[in-house]
Amino acid sequence: MDVALSKNGARVLRAFFVLVVVFLYAPIVILLIFSFNKAQVPAFPLSGFTVQWYRDFFANSDLRGALETSAIVASLSSVGAVFLGILASIALTRRSFRAKPLVSALLLSPLVIPYVVFGISLLLLFHTLGIGNGIPTVFVGHTVITLPYTILVLVPRLEQVDVALEEAAFDLGAGRVRTFVLITLPLILPAIVSALLIAFTTSFDEYAVASFVIGTRVTFPIYLYSALRFPSELPQVIAVAVVVLVASLIVIVGAEVGRRLAERRLAD
Amino acid sequence: MDTEGRGTERRFDRQTLLKLAAAAGGAGLVAGPTGVAEAMNALSAAESGRLQVLDWAGYGNDGGQAMFAQYVKQHPNNKPQFTYMTNEADALAKIHAGLKPDLFRPYVGWVKYFATSGLVQPWDTSKIPNFKHLNPFMVKAGQYNGKQYGIPEDWGFDAILYRSDKVQPKAKSWGLLYDERYKGKIAWFDDPVENLTIAGLLFGFPDPWNQTDAQLKQSQQFLISKKHLVRTIWSSETELDQQFASGDVWIALAWPNDWVQMRAKKLPVVYMHPTVKKQRPIAWVGMFMLLNGTPRPDLAHAYVNGWSSKASAKWLEDNYGYGHANTQARPASSDLLRVLDLSNPKAVTLPNAYLDRDVPRRADYAKLWEEVKAS
Amino acid sequence: MGRGEGVLRRKRLSLTTPSLLGLPLAWLGVFFLLPIAFVALYSFDVYSLNPGPHGFTFAGWQAMFHEPIYLRLFWKSVKMSLAVSAIIVLLAYPLAYYLALSGTKRKYILLLLLIAPFLTSYLLRVLAWKVILGDQGVINTFLFWTGIRAQGHPVSQLLYSQFAVMLVLGYIWLPFVALPIFVSLESLDRSLLEAASDLGASRLQAFRRVTLPLSLPGIFAAFLFVFIPTLGEFVTPSLVGGASGYMYGNQIVDLFGTGFPDWETGSVLALFLLAVVAVLTIVFSRFLQPRTVS
Numbered sequence: 001m002d003v004a005l006s007k008n009g010a011r012v013l014r015a016f017f018v019l020v021v022v023f024l025y026a027p028i029v030i031l032l033i034f035s036f037n038k039a040q041v042p043a044f045p046l047s048g049f050t051v052q053w054y055r056d057f058f059a060n061s062d063l064r065g066a067l068e069t070s071a072i073v074a075s076l077s078s079v080g081a082v083f084l085g086i087l088a089s090i091a092l093t094r095r096s097f098r099a100k101p102l103v104s105a106l107l108l109s110p111l112v113i114p115y116v117v118f119g120i121s122l123l124l125l126f127h128t129l130g131i132g133n134g135i136p137t138v139f140v141g142h143t144v145i146t147l148p149y150t151i152l153v154l155v156p157r158l159e160q161v162d163v164a165l166e167e168a169a170f171d172l173g174a175g176r177v178r179t180f181v182l183i184t185l186p187l188i189l190p191a192i193v194s195a196l197l198i199a200f201t202t203s204f205d206e207y208a209v210a211s212f213v214i215g216t217r218v219t220f221p222i223y224l225y226s227a228l229r230f231p232s233e234l235p236q237v238i239a240v241a242v243v244v245l246v247a248s249l250i251v252i253v254g255a256e257v258g259r260r261l262a263e264r265r266l267a268d
Numbered sequence: 269m270d271t272e273g274r275g276t277e278r279r280f281d282r283q284t285l286l287k288l289a290a291a292a293g294g295a296g297l298v299a300g301p302t303g304v305a306e307a308m309n310a311l312s313a314a315e316s317g318r319l320q321v322l323d324w325a326g327y328g329n330d331g332g333q334a335m336f337a338q339y340v341k342q343h344p345n346n347k348p349q350f351t352y353m354t355n356e357a358d359a360l361a362k363i364h365a366g367l368k369p370d371l372f373r374p375y376v377g378w379v380k381y382f383a384t385s386g387l388v389q390p391w392d393t394s395k396i397p398n399f400k401h402l403n404p405f406m407v408k409a410g411q412y413n414g415k416q417y418g419i420p421e422d423w424g425f426d427a428i429l430y431r432s433d434k435v436q437p438k439a440k441s442w443g444l445l446y447d448e449r450y451k452g453k454i455a456w457f458d459d460p461v462e463n464l465t466i467a468g469l470l471f472g473f474p475d476p477w478n479q480t481d482a483q484l485k486q487s488q489q490f491l492i493s494k495k496h497l498v499r500t501i502w503s504s505e506t507e508l509d510q511q512f513a514s515g516d517v518w519i520a521l522a523w524p525n526d527w528v529q530m531r532a533k534k535l536p537v538v539y540m541h542p543t544v545k546k547q548r549p550i551a552w553v554g555m556f557m558l559l560n561g562t563p564r565p566d567l568a569h570a571y572v573n574g575w576s577s578k579a580s581a582k583w584l585e586d587n588y589g590y591g592h593a594n595t596q597a598r599p600a601s602s603d604l605l606r607v608l609d610l611s612n613p614k615a616v617t618l619p620n621a622y623l624d625r626d627v628p629r630r631a632d633y634a635k636l637w638e639e640v641k642a643s
Numbered sequence: 644m645g646r647g648e649g650v651l652r653r654k655r656l657s658l659t660t661p662s663l664l665g666l667p668l669a670w671l672g673v674f675f676l677l678p679i680a681f682v683a684l685y686s687f688d689v690y691s692l693n694p695g696p697h698g699f700t701f702a703g704w705q706a707m708f709h710e711p712i713y714l715r716l717f718w719k720s721v722k723m724s725l726a727v728s729a730i731i732v733l734l735a736y737p738l739a740y741y742l743a744l745s746g747t748k749r750k751y752i753l754l755l756l757l758i759a760p761f762l763t764s765y766l767l768r769v770l771a772w773k774v775i776l777g778d779q780g781v782i783n784t785f786l787f788w789t790g791i792r793a794q795g796h797p798v799s800q801l802l803y804s805q806f807a808v809m810l811v812l813g814y815i816w817l818p819f820v821a822l823p824i825f826v827s828l829e830s831l832d833r834s835l836l837e838a839a840s841d842l843g844a845s846r847l848q849a850f851r852r853v854t855l856p857l858s859l860p861g862i863f864a865a866f867l868f869v870f871i872p873t874l875g876e877f878v879t880p881s882l883v884g885g886a887s888g889y890m891y892g893n894q895i896v897d898l899f900g901t902g903f904p905d906w907e908t909g910s911v912l913a914l915f916l917l918a919v920v921a922v923l924t925i926v927f928s929r930f931l932q933p934r935t936v937s
Contacts, residue, residue: 003836004744004854006846013741017753020738024760024818027771030781034774084667091663107667110675112924114875116892117913120899121678124685124910130366140674147667205764207878212899216352224766228773228882238774241767248763256755357903361692452799456886460903498886499803515778516803634903641886642716642894 525589
């Protein structure tokens, strides 16, 4: 694009881009290196290769329990958020009503609330109503937080889908629900999967809100946080960190690539 | 020995009376005092439900059950159920919110507060056989109005830990925590009352635990003026240990176990008791307190008895590096023995140390401390 | 289509909108708006953690504005967030510019490469920096090992400092910030640039007069995306900030958790933060691109 960048300009910017990417991934690589390092404390020089920390982590039932709890909460809240998100997105894209700007602002507003404020607000709500903290309360918090993300993913896709297809089905006598299930749903499936993944990873990783309303149970980020402050199990935590980071990178990249391929194929 | 609980409305029906007679009679026949204890157990096992314990993290199942193993063996059907308290104010909030524990563990500075709050009732020490082995000075600290409201268990000191290869204190004084020469290498302890109290000790105020407005203001201003020297304000012991071990911190308000841990890592460290003028280290003691209206007082007594045993005491000292009020117990580590001055039962009180005590203006102290952190 | 059928269709349309929106809005109403209302009620002491008499009072709010300590802490957090946001927006702009306007064929893959770390665990990336920055951490032991610094003389203020907090926050948010700038640069009409070139403008002039102004909404969005969350941050400061990196969010957490809970003051502080964030969002939303949702 010669009008925007000279050849030299492009070279400089490319070098800068590479530099930043290296900076972004370097700490992750460092964690990877030290996850195989023999010493208890991560420091140079390296002390030798070992897979002990990975073995220890697999044997650590507290850690596995925390991963399990996070997986449960994330699965439930992502399904809940996507369900609510589908309802809201259909209303926003297929209906016209006067309060639309206000409603969409409200639906997206959890994006801007600082998590510390939201966390304590839920704490106060449940405390005042006498509701005990645990998996259900975190479920509630995470569905609220991830709902805007699901809407932001579903709405563009719903707008892409040709309304004429739906109208045709409706004209042929299919009810609203059947039209949705048979026509719309398959077409927005890639977006639904994307939304589920985004909601899942957001919830799985979320510490701030969960820390206020989890009660005595432990999610993975909460376990991680105490490991960071009480670093007696630091090497194991580093091993877990590497596994989770690499796994999520693969999932994210794979999902995004998959979504684009699927949508391109559906467009044909 | 009858076991009708004070304050419990249990009425013995014929069945229970017969059981008691059989147990006491039969047991008495066979095994003497042990048998009577068994009878007691049999009866308190009739208290329904599991024992509800409100305790700090690390003292429940998460710490290993060795600390109350004796109790679990005696009452396998009433295993304790734990709720965790992050501190006494949190416990108070939970109780007000409707949690109904049978017992909980505030520290010695709160004994008077809870004793006068109507929330707790005194213990019946005749039901705690291990009570006679507990340190008499700590036991006294758990009394209010002549009644035993708190049963002492874990204890330790607040004093100064420093790197002897990096730090030369000018005097054995709390002032080392505010020494301008060691900027960026000092760690304070995150406690709403302690820091202002220590400033009060430094200034030589007559009662640092109950300072006047003017004194509090002076203490707070002092802390704010020295805050730029502080690297971290620690709230968990392992956090402090790691900062010390990694060399990020050279001077800290610390507990005896931290000295033991650093010695184990071969670091040159000194655990200094401030003794200049009227300064002394501060001693803390955990006190089990019994909630008023609990339906399981006998189980609670049995639990506390288990905690007060020599075996529990030794386990606590060996694994957590805290002292235990049971004077018979000795830890495996000679370092710990030394730093806790375990052979001296008067270690926790004057002239050796200031036992932590009631702070009438606790809310004021807490507010001022939050402001120090914010500054 | 006969009249009857038309009426039937219109009836169906008006029935389903409330039934679609009913559940999501109710959910948000109960679990988002209501909790915030409770924060307000606690801040006015209508509800309280402590038993005893209480009722509507402005005392908590008066205290906050009367004693400047909490406002000063808020201002300290504002300054830190402003600095971090400004720096990483400045760093992210050239990245987004390169991706959007250099004509590279793999721009979406590269964008994904840039964003991917942001979508992985936040705490784990903070952990990485804790490991790197300490006095015996990766950087310092590397410096000892290579002889750049003498043993026992580490660069000390890397960890447990304001610097550490800002560095880590910047690191965490940098990938995310590139996204809105990229979006606005990508939708730039190339023909405008070509026209400018035809009219004799240099690339730099074209940038200053065409690209930059048109990408301003993206820049504002990026700035807001990072400024607002970091303003309330407490996790990173608690892990790498030490005593000097203590931020406004930490104060709120402390008032609700450690030491001696003071829910009234904590609620006042929280609501104040929320009010500032709400005002900022409303004011700046005028500068942002219209959202695709409405």
